[in-house]
Amino acid sequence: MRLSVDHRTIYRFTEPQSRLVQMLRMTPQNTHDQTVAQWRIDIDCDARLRQGRDGFGNAITMLYIDGPIDGIEIDVTGEVLTSHSDGVVHGAYEVLPPALFLRPTETTAQDKAIADFAARVTTPAQGRIGALHRVNEALHERFTANPGRPEPNLGAAAAFRLDSATSRDFAQMFIVAARSLGAPARYVSGYLLTEREDDHRPTPHGWAEAHVDGLGWIGFDPFTGDCPEEHHVRVAVALDAAGAAPVAGSRLGEGGERLEVDVVVSRDGQ
Amino acid sequence: MGKQAFDEIMGAPGDTRVRPELAALGRWIEETPDAELRRRQQAAETTFRQLGITFAVYGENEAAERIIPFDIVPRVFLHDEWTRLSEGLVQRVEAINAFLEDIYGERRILKEGILPEDLVMGNAQFRPEIAGMRPPHGVWAHICGIDLVRTGPDDFFVLEDNARTPSGVSYMLENREAMLRLCPELFREFRVAAVDSYPDRLLETMKSVAPHGVSAPTCVVLTPGHYNSAYYEHSFLADTMGVELVEAADLVVDDDVVWMRTIAGRVKVDVIYRRIDDDYLDPLVFRPDSALGVPGLIAAYAAGNVAIINAPGNGIADDKAIYSYMPDIVKFYSGGECKLPNVETWRCREPQALKYVLDNLEDVVVKLVDGSGGYGMLVGPTATKQEIEDFRAALIAEPHRYIAQPTLALSTVPTMAESGLCPRHVDFRPFVLTGSKGVQVVPGGLTRVALKQGSLVVNSSQGGGTKDSFVLMADQSQRMGAGGMTQALGGMTQTLGEGMPGPEAQS
Numbered sequence: 199m200r201l202s203v204d205h206r207t208i209y210r211f212t213e214p215q216s217r218l219v220q221m222l223r224m225t226p227q228n229t230h231d232q233t234v235a236q237w238r239i240d241i242d243c244d245a246r247l248r249q250g251r252d253g254f255g256n257a258i259t260m261l262y263i264d265g266p267i268d269g270i271e272i273d274v275t276g277e278v279l280t281s282h283s284d285g286v287v288h289g290a291y292e293v294l295p296p297a298l299f300l301r302p303t304e305t306t307a308q309d310k311a312i313a314d315f316a317a318r319v320t321t322p323a324q325g326r327i328g329a330l331h332r333v334n335e336a337l338h339e340r341f342t343a344n345p346g347r348p349e350p351n352l353g354a355a356a357a358f359r360l361d362s363a364t365s366r367d368f369a370q371m372f373i374v375a376a377r378s379l380g381a382p383a384r385y386v387s388g389y390l391l392t393e394r395e396d397d398h399r400p401t402p403h404g405w406a407e408a409h410v411d412g413l414g415w416i417g418f419d420p421f422t423g424d425c426p427e428e429h430h431v432r433v434a435v436a437l438d439a440a441g442a443a444p445v446a447g448s449r450l451g452e453g454g455e456r457l458e459v460d461v462v463v464s465r466d467g468q
Numbered sequence: 469m470g471k472q473a474f475d476e477i478m479g480a481p482g483d484t485r486v487r488p489e490l491a492a493l494g495r496w497i498e499e500t501p502d503a504e505l506r507r508r509q510q511a512a513e514t515t516f517r518q519l520g521i522t523f524a525v526y527g528e529n530e531a532a533e534r535i536i537p538f539d540i541v542p543r544v545f546l547h548d549e550w551t552r553l554s555e556g557l558v559q560r561v562e563a564i565n566a567f568l569e570d571i572y573g574e575r576r577i578l579k580e581g582i583l584p585e586d587l588v589m590g591n592a593q594f595r596p597e598i599a600g601m602r603p604p605h606g607v608w609a610h611i612c613g614i615d616l617v618r619t620g621p622d623d624f625f626v627l628e629d630n631a632r633t634p635s636g637v638s639y640m641l642e643n644r645e646a647m648l649r650l651c652p653e654l655f656r657e658f659r660v661a662a663v664d665s666y667p668d669r670l671l672e673t674m675k676s677v678a679p680h681g682v683s684a685p686t687c688v689v690l691t692p693g694h695y696n697s698a699y700y701e702h703s704f705l706a707d708t709m710g711v712e713l714v715e716a717a718d719l720v721v722d723d724d725v726v727w728m729r730t731i732a733g734r735v736k737v738d739v740i741y742r743r744i745d746d747d748y749l750d751p752l753v754f755r756p757d758s759a760l761g762v763p764g765l766i767a768a769y770a771a772g773n774v775a776i777i778n779a780p781g782n783g784i785a786d787d788k789a790i791y792s793y794m795p796d797i798v799k800f801y802s803g804g805e806c807k808l809p810n811v812e813t814w815r816c817r818e819p820q821a822l823k824y825v826l827d828n829l830e831d832v833v834v835k836l837v838d839g840s841g842g843y844g845m846l847v848g849p850t851a852t853k854q855e856i857e858d859f860r861a862a863l864i865a866e867p868h869r870y871i872a873q874p875t876l877a878l879s880t881v882p883t884m885a886e887s888g889l890c891p892r893h894v895d896f897r898p899f900v901l902t903g904s905k906g907v908q909v910v911p912g913g914l915t916r917v918a919l920k921q922g923s924l925v926v927n928s929s930q931g932g933g934t935k936d937s938f939v940l941m942a943d944q945s946q947r948m949g950a951g952g953m954t955q956a957l958g959g960m961t962q963t964l965g966e967g968m969p970g971p972e973a974q975s
């Protein structure tokens with residue numbers, strides 16, 4: 199499937215900033231089932247860009263801007279060819295061993311309620327892969343999917359007490375549940391083709407991957423209740439959502455900021 | 469247990485005479501009246517107070533700035549003892565560097581099963597944020613402070629490998645200056661290796677690891693600021709090296725290059741000796757709420773445009789959970805037996821070890837795997853019944869958080885107490901520098917002394933003091949004039965003389 203992505207991020211500052219440094223994780227990489235046909239990052243002001251990689255192997259773009267600056271618009275556009283893979287990730291660039299992804303973080307801390315839930319909805323007879331599918335479905339059934347913007351810094355444990363969940367919250371709850379079952383699990387940030395074409399979303403998509411010996415990393419998207427296939431564009435992975443965030447930024451100057459995000463994913467050639 | 473300890477000047481337990489090589493020191497102790505020793509000690513402490521060599525004690529209500537007490541009687545290493553010790557230190561530090569290079573790269577040591585994978589991957593000190601990145605010249609642990617204890621003339625044990633930002637080197641230098649001034653007669657009696665070239669050696673080390681292609685590197689010392697308890701040392705080192713002391717706000721990263729703001733404009737920075745923790749280095753990569761860090765610093769590092777001393781991620785090498793595997797780690801990378809042994813260590817995560825520790829709590833020292841500074845520690849022989857029971861409960865609840873070690877008969881050195889000179893337990897932190905050309909051991913270090921009778925806790929935050937540490941030069945050096953000599957020190961040839969002033973030049 200040929201997917202086209204248009205992801206616009208706008209920061210407006212209440213006071214002019216004298217400097218801006220941002221690290222963008224906004225560039226997808228090729229895997230066996232994902233080919234980046236074209237991709238570009240445009241900035242609406244004079245910025246110096248540098249390409250690199252973070253410790254998880256994600257492609258990063260460093261962005262350096264001198265002020266005074268009262269806003270910035272980052273426009274990411276591209277086309278990606280995806281193919282059907284039953285959710286198994288093939289040929290991704292891996293720096294770290296799966297065992298690292300058993301490690302809890304602040305937003306994916308061990309949580310008794312989630313672990314109990316995972317234990318309750320699974321049986322040992324299902325095996326690891328079966329249990330992970332079951333957790334994926336059970337989370338999807340338990341929460342109403344909220345396509346809105348996630349609440350900053352909300353951890354999995356707090357998200358589990360609510361009735362609805364954003365894709366980030368679903369993914370982080372899945373990660374905590376999978377780790378409680380002994381499976382390494384990580385966060386994936388990227389894009390999802392929505393059912394309604396040309397749907398504008400206020401946030402990129404997030405899902406999870408869990409590692410199963412013999413199979414490798416397998417995608418699970420509790421927001422949709424399925425395993426990601428051709429509708430997902432995989433961009434960055436990390437221990438949690440914060441680690442895979444599209445933008446990590448620092449600005450030098452007073453005042454606050456307003457953030458607007460607009461994501462459109464559509465299917466080409468239709 | 470203090471009674472059975474080896475005294476580094478007075479000799480083995482039961483000996484009635486001073487160790488023959490140190491007879492002159494024994495006479496000096498004997499012949500100098502206590503009142504005179506006390507007067508000199510006070511003079512040294514007055515100087516330290518004026519210089520502002522103070523530290524803040526954690527857990528005290530008033531943020532008291534105290535000086536670390538100084539003891540006038542030096543501890544002495546004979547030349548041969550030092551040579552053997554140096555070989556062990558060089559081997560250990562080479563292994564620490566090889567381990568860091570491997571663990572953030574290929575991870576051969578995990579693949580070959582020398583270390584349990586979960587111990588590293590589940591360890592917060594292993595920083596995935598910098599995996600795959602490599603410091604310029606492959607040097608990770610540029611400055612190590614290896615904490616040692618001693619139980620006999622040649623019996624040294626490593627207590628802790630400090631491979632992050634070991635402090636205390638300013639005490640080594642200031643203590644020596646005070647001794648030269650207050651006890652010059654000792655330097656006439658003994659040929660003591662000079663330590664005052666340390667800042668030059670450190671600067672040389674820093675320059676040697678500058679990114680490739682930089683011919684006249686700019687080096688800086690990065691401090692969290694003057695509220696930090698070791699600020700004196702930061703400014704002291706910057707001063708003595710003749711480099712800028714900067715805070716994070718003085719540095720900017722642009723185009724993956726680090727710049728320092730100066731009155732004359734921006735100056736490119738090539739080597740940063742940082743005295744801030746990894747967590748606070750770069751808010752884009754580590755803690756996002758950190759105001760101490762430099763946004764973009766890790767990108768500059770990953771691009772190979774700056775050397776960070778010590779490298780980020782080093783905490784995995786001196787972690788207490790990893791420590792017990794150090795003999796295996798040294799063997800794995802050096803291909804030979806570990807020359808400097810560890811203190812025997814029980815890993816409480818292992819059920820059999822836990823059982824032994826619980827059965828012998830009165831005799832062992834229990835430590836938190838992630839604790840430091842003597843906090844979160846049980847010293848069995850001096851603990852109350854209540855403390856022992858508290859630790860028993862904690863060990864049963866979370867065994868993986870603890871290790872335990874036997875209480876060793878730590879060596880003693882005569883030390884001035886209320887009642888006069890008495891044996892007091894000491895430990896030792898030598899400083900080991902690694903540059904692109906190899907490893908060198910500074911001939912001296914920081915001796916910490918437990919001032920309370922029988923106490924084994926030497927941490928300055930827990931009532932410890934310091935002493936000067938003499939390293940005696942080879943016999944022929946006693947006859948050495950101003951000419952100079954060359955000495956092979958642990959595989960690295962080090963030139964004494966021109967580069968390093970002899971004792972005459974120093975005093």
